[in-house]
Amino acid sequence: MNAWTTATNADFRGPLDVTRAATAVLDARGLVIGWSPAARKLLGYPPEDIVGRPVDTFLPDADRPAADGPRTAGEPAAIETRTARHADGHRLPVAVTRCPLTDAPPGAETAPAQVLVATALGDLQAWESRQAMLHGLATQSPVGLALYDSTLRLTWFNTAYGREIGLPLRQLIGKRADELYPGMFVTEGYPTGLDTVMRQVLATGEPFLDLHFVGERPTDPGIEHVWSCSYYRLQAPDGRVLGVCEDSFDITDRYRAQRRLNLLVEAGRRIGTSLDMVGTAREVTEVAVPDFAASVTVDLLRSVLAGADAEPDGSGLPDLVRVAARSWYDPPDRPPHPPYPISYERGTPQYRSLSSGGMIRVDRTMVKPLRAGGALMGLVTFDRGDAPGVFDGGEIDLAAELVARAAVSMDNARRFTREHAAALTLQRNLLPQHLPPQSAVETAHRYLPSDDRAGVGGDWFDVIGLSGTRVGLVVGDVVGHGLQAAATMGRLRTTVRALARLDLAPDELLSRLDDLVGQTPEERAAGAVAAPGPDDMTAGVTCLYAVYDPVSRHCTMARAGHPPPAIVDLAGEVTFPDLPAGPPLGLGGLPFESWETELPAGSLLALFTDGLVQDRDRDVEAGLATLGEVLREHRQPLEELCDRALDALLPQGAAPDDAALLLVRTRELDARQVAAWELPAEPAAVATARELATRQLAEWGLAELSYATELVVSELVTNAVRHASGPVHLRLLRDLALVTEVSDTAHTSPHLRHSTYEDEGGRGLFIVAQLVQRWGTRYTPYGKTIWAEQAFPPHYPGAPRPVS
Incomplete structure (x- = not known):
C-alpha cells in the first residue's frame, strides 16, 4: 500500500483513527501503560512522565461513564467531547473514544484493558463536515456527478446522475460516455462529442467548464433537454492520471428562458425598422424562425394593408392577404413571395381565431391575432412542424410579446401608409399632370418622389403660357417632407402662376413671392407682413423662374437660392450659367436680379432640383457633371433624355429627397x-x-x-x-x-x-x-x-x- 492510499484511507477513517490520533493504552486500574507519539504531540506529555500515571492526569473525569453506558469488547465505540489537560496546564477541547480490549486473566492488573483515542475537537468537526459534504454530493446534490477511469469508462455516479439517466449503476459500469448519450451533441464553439472532450481533458489537464449539451433524456423521451457540464482531470498526489470527473446540471428551463430573452432582444432590434407593413411582417418571420418555430406566417386584413383602420371584433370574417411566410428549410437567399390572398376553411385554427378573436393552440400550432387598440389587423401563425412538444406557457407569453411588438410597428406603418398615400395624392394633384402644348418650346419632365422613409417632398415644376406667345418656366423646392411640405408647394405653385399672369419680370416675380413666403399663416389671413417664424415650413424655399420669348429668342431668368439651369447650345456644349443666386424665399432683405441670354431655336434648357444631382454619396459637382454628359446628346428626343438622366443620376429609382427635371427645347416663331x-x-x-x-x-x-x-x-x-x-x-x-x-x-x-x-x-x-x-x-x-x-x-x- 503506497503513501497516497494510506493517507486516503486514514482520511476516510477520520481523525480518531489510531494510526494518526493521540492513543493511550490503559490497564484495568486506569493507569497509562502505552503512549503514542501523536499523544505526546497533542497533549505535550513525554512517555516517561505519563506512563504509569492515572488517566485523569491528562483527562479529568476520565472515569465518568460514557453517555450510552458501558461497552463490552468489540462493540463500536462512542465519541465523547471532553476537556483535556495539556502538560503545560492549559485546557484543550478534545473528542475521545474508547475501545475495550479482551478481558485480562484474573490477577493480571497490568494487562491492557482498553485503548483511549483522542483528537482535537476542531479536527473532528472539520472531518465530519467533509464527510457530510461527500455524503451530500453522493446522495442529495442536484448536480449530477460521474467518475470515468483513464480509459474513459464509467466507474461511479451519484444519486442525481442516476435520476437523470434513469438506470442503475450496475447496468452502466464500464460504458463509455458516447454509449451513454448516443444522440447528444455539444453546442457551437466546442469539440463535438463527449469522448473528444474527455480525451482532451485527459491529455492536457485543462478543464472544460459550462459546456452545453443538447439531447433527449432516457427517462423523458421526445423532449429536448440542455445540460451544463464541466470536466476536470483526477490525479493522484504522485501525479498519476486516474480519470475524469463530470459535473452535469439540467439547465433546460434556464436555457429556454435565456433563449426567450435573447429572442425578445432580437425582436426589439429587428422588428419595426421601417414604416412598411409587409417589411415588418417579414421581420417577424425572420426573428421567429428557426429559434422559436419551424415556420411562421403573417396574414393581414386587406383593408389594413391599404392603410384603413383596423376592424373591430364582430365585423365578420375579413379578407386576408398573406404578406410574409418563412420556414426553417427555406434557403437563406430565397426571395420573399409577393403578397397574395389567403382564406381558411371552417374548423382550422386560423378560422377559429378569426371567429373568436382570441389565441388558438392546437397540437404544435399556435395562432395569435394581431391587434392595435383592440381592433383586429391580422393573424400570426406559429408552427413547430415535427419538433417535439407543444408550446408551453412561457412560449405563449413570448409569442404574445412578439405579436404585440409587431402590431405596434404595423399600426405605425399603417398610419404612415395612409398619410403617405394622402400626401402623394395631394402632391400628385398639385403638380401638373399634363403640361399644355406650347408653340414657343417643346417640353418633357420627370418627377421622382422621395423614398418611403423620407416621405413626400415639396419639389415642383410648371410651364405657364404668357402673353405675346412667351412661356414661363418654373422649378422650385420646399424644405421638408410630408403633407405640410406638399401643401406649401401647392400654394406656392398657385401663387407663381397668378403672378406670372401679371407678366412680371422674373426678378420682380421672385420679390413678390418672397414677401408672401415670409408671412405666417395668421399674417397672411390678416393681410400683415412680417418675418417668418422659426417653425414656418416655407422658410428656405428655393425657386427658379425663367421667361422665354420665341419672337426675340431671348430668355430672362432669376433664381432664389436654387441651382442654376443647364444650357446646351446647338453644338452640344453644356454650361451652367453663373446667374445671380439670390437668397432662398422667405428670408427677405436682399434683392433678386435677372439674367438674360439669347437661345437660338433648338437650344436645350434643363431646370432641376437639387435632389436630382446631390445625395449623401455624391456631391453637387459630380451630379452636375453626370447630368452634363447626358445632355450633350441634346438632339435625342426629350423623353429619352429624361429617362437617361434619371438612370444615370438615380439608378435605384428613389432618392432621400424629391427630384424634379424639366427639359425645354426652344423654338422660334416663324417670320x-x-x-x-x-x-x-x-x-x-x-x-x-x-x-x-x-x-x-x-x-x-x-x-x-x-x-x-x-x-x-x-x-x-x-x-x-x-x-x-x-x-x-x-x-x-x-x-x-x-x-x-x-x-x-x-x-x-x-x-x-x-x-x-x-x-x-x-x-x-x-x-x-x-x-x-x-x-x-x-x-x-x-x-x-x-x-x-x-x-x-x-x-x-x-x-x-x-x-x-
Whole structure:
C-alpha cells in the first residue's frame, strides 16, 4: 500500500483513527501503560512522565461513564467531547473514544484493558463536515456527478446522475460516455462529442467548464433537454492520471428562458425598422424562425394593408392577404413571395381565431391575432412542424410579446401608409399632370418622389403660357417632407402662376413671392407682413423662374437660392450659367436680379432640383457633371433624355429627397407669323394702324376678324397717342390665337370701367374687353405693352398647330 492510499484511507477513517490520533493504552486500574507519539504531540506529555500515571492526569473525569453506558469488547465505540489537560496546564477541547480490549486473566492488573483515542475537537468537526459534504454530493446534490477511469469508462455516479439517466449503476459500469448519450451533441464553439472532450481533458489537464449539451433524456423521451457540464482531470498526489470527473446540471428551463430573452432582444432590434407593413411582417418571420418555430406566417386584413383602420371584433370574417411566410428549410437567399390572398376553411385554427378573436393552440400550432387598440389587423401563425412538444406557457407569453411588438410597428406603418398615400395624392394633384402644348418650346419632365422613409417632398415644376406667345418656366423646392411640405408647394405653385399672369419680370416675380413666403399663416389671413417664424415650413424655399420669348429668342431668368439651369447650345456644349443666386424665399432683405441670354431655336434648357444631382454619396459637382454628359446628346428626343438622366443620376429609382427635371427645347416663331410696325405718336397714326392691321389680316386669311381688330387697334393706338410720348409700336402675332399688341413709352396702365351717360369717353376699353378673349398689360424697362387675344374663326386653315 503506497503513501497516497494510506493517507486516503486514514482520511476516510477520520481523525480518531489510531494510526494518526493521540492513543493511550490503559490497564484495568486506569493507569497509562502505552503512549503514542501523536499523544505526546497533542497533549505535550513525554512517555516517561505519563506512563504509569492515572488517566485523569491528562483527562479529568476520565472515569465518568460514557453517555450510552458501558461497552463490552468489540462493540463500536462512542465519541465523547471532553476537556483535556495539556502538560503545560492549559485546557484543550478534545473528542475521545474508547475501545475495550479482551478481558485480562484474573490477577493480571497490568494487562491492557482498553485503548483511549483522542483528537482535537476542531479536527473532528472539520472531518465530519467533509464527510457530510461527500455524503451530500453522493446522495442529495442536484448536480449530477460521474467518475470515468483513464480509459474513459464509467466507474461511479451519484444519486442525481442516476435520476437523470434513469438506470442503475450496475447496468452502466464500464460504458463509455458516447454509449451513454448516443444522440447528444455539444453546442457551437466546442469539440463535438463527449469522448473528444474527455480525451482532451485527459491529455492536457485543462478543464472544460459550462459546456452545453443538447439531447433527449432516457427517462423523458421526445423532449429536448440542455445540460451544463464541466470536466476536470483526477490525479493522484504522485501525479498519476486516474480519470475524469463530470459535473452535469439540467439547465433546460434556464436555457429556454435565456433563449426567450435573447429572442425578445432580437425582436426589439429587428422588428419595426421601417414604416412598411409587409417589411415588418417579414421581420417577424425572420426573428421567429428557426429559434422559436419551424415556420411562421403573417396574414393581414386587406383593408389594413391599404392603410384603413383596423376592424373591430364582430365585423365578420375579413379578407386576408398573406404578406410574409418563412420556414426553417427555406434557403437563406430565397426571395420573399409577393403578397397574395389567403382564406381558411371552417374548423382550422386560423378560422377559429378569426371567429373568436382570441389565441388558438392546437397540437404544435399556435395562432395569435394581431391587434392595435383592440381592433383586429391580422393573424400570426406559429408552427413547430415535427419538433417535439407543444408550446408551453412561457412560449405563449413570448409569442404574445412578439405579436404585440409587431402590431405596434404595423399600426405605425399603417398610419404612415395612409398619410403617405394622402400626401402623394395631394402632391400628385398639385403638380401638373399634363403640361399644355406650347408653340414657343417643346417640353418633357420627370418627377421622382422621395423614398418611403423620407416621405413626400415639396419639389415642383410648371410651364405657364404668357402673353405675346412667351412661356414661363418654373422649378422650385420646399424644405421638408410630408403633407405640410406638399401643401406649401401647392400654394406656392398657385401663387407663381397668378403672378406670372401679371407678366412680371422674373426678378420682380421672385420679390413678390418672397414677401408672401415670409408671412405666417395668421399674417397672411390678416393681410400683415412680417418675418417668418422659426417653425414656418416655407422658410428656405428655393425657386427658379425663367421667361422665354420665341419672337426675340431671348430668355430672362432669376433664381432664389436654387441651382442654376443647364444650357446646351446647338453644338452640344453644356454650361451652367453663373446667374445671380439670390437668397432662398422667405428670408427677405436682399434683392433678386435677372439674367438674360439669347437661345437660338433648338437650344436645350434643363431646370432641376437639387435632389436630382446631390445625395449623401455624391456631391453637387459630380451630379452636375453626370447630368452634363447626358445632355450633350441634346438632339435625342426629350423623353429619352429624361429617362437617361434619371438612370444615370438615380439608378435605384428613389432618392432621400424629391427630384424634379424639366427639359425645354426652344423654338422660334416663324417670320410669316409676325407683323410689326412703328408709328409716330400723332392722331393720324390711328388710321394708319387700322389700315396696316386690316391688310395683314387679309393676307393671313383672317378678314373675318377685321372689324373687331380695327376697333381694338383704334382704341389701343388712340390711348398710346393721347397718353404717351415717343413712337408707338403695333404688332400682330398669328400663333395659337390672334394677338394684337400696342407698345408705348408710358408706364401708366388703362383701367376698365363703366362710363355714365354724362361721360364723353371711357367706353373704348370696355368695348375692347367684350370683343376679345383676354387682354392685359405687361411692363418693360422702356414702357408698357397692352395686348389682346382673339380666337381664330372655326376651321381656320392657317392656324399653327401646337407641338406637344
